[in-house]
Amino acid sequence: MDLTVATILVAFAGVLLISFMKGAFGGGFAIVGIPLLSTVMDPITAGGLLAPLFIAMDLYALRYWKASTWSKPDLKPLVPGLIAGIGVGYLVFRFLDHRAIAIVMAVITLIFVGLWLLRGGEVTVRPRSTPKAVAAGFTSGVTTMVAHSGGPPLAMYLLPLGLGKELYAGTTSMFFTVGNLLKAAPWLLLVQPSGQIWALMAICLPAIPAGIWLGWRLHGALDQRQVYRACYGLLVVTALKLLWDGASGFLS
Secondary structure, three states: OOOOHHHHHHHHHHHHHHHHHHHHHOOOOHHHOHHHHOOOOOHHHHHHHHHHHHHHHHHHHOOOOOHHHOOHHHHHHHHHHHHHHHHHHHHOOOOOOHHHHHHHHHHHHHHHHHHHHHOOOOOOOOOOOHHHHHHHHHHHHHHHHHHOOOHHHHHHHHHHHOOOHHHHHHHHHHHHHHHHHHHHHHHHHHHOOOHHHHHHHHHHOOHHHHHHHHHHHHHHHOOHHHHHHHHHHHHHHHHHHHHHHHHHHHHO
């Protein structure tokens, strides 16, 4: 990767977009900004670039998503599953077929959104389930480690609970704070970033507070129904991106 003006501008815009999603919805939609990065670097390099930046985003986002916005009864079973998933994802990273995982995750996500649409686009509140929470956390851990796409499994568990918009965003933010802290070291071991990548990280840092603040302002302007509809819409975007990544990988 050459540290050109174009690379810097595109990377800055990608980090700004991901930070915006973090501020607006608590995280989980990083894959929305990755297509920008993929125009100037390969996916593995992008993963190494983002791993430390995710931690900076999470720590700054705690300014807005404080402990009062975390659903602790949900985090309690989700986080152990997440930890296990990241561990498994790291161990099998080089052996898993990333394309197949992307396609399966995309299809499951689209079915989930389709069922929501069949219910009229409204949230039908369901009771908590510890086994489902652990499974969601584990799946999210594997997919966030393999493809930075841990958002759909978590959203598929949390959205049907009908949490308040702040509680949903805060819980999501805290969940990925733990996940990003855990996966940073494995990603850096896998990628071993060059001096240029570290320089690009430093250049992109100012995009984080700006993006998170803008996203937080949007979150405040939206009501509960609008936030949930936006999350379901972003799940479709995420699924289509995963489907494209998987299919194009098989066809190339």
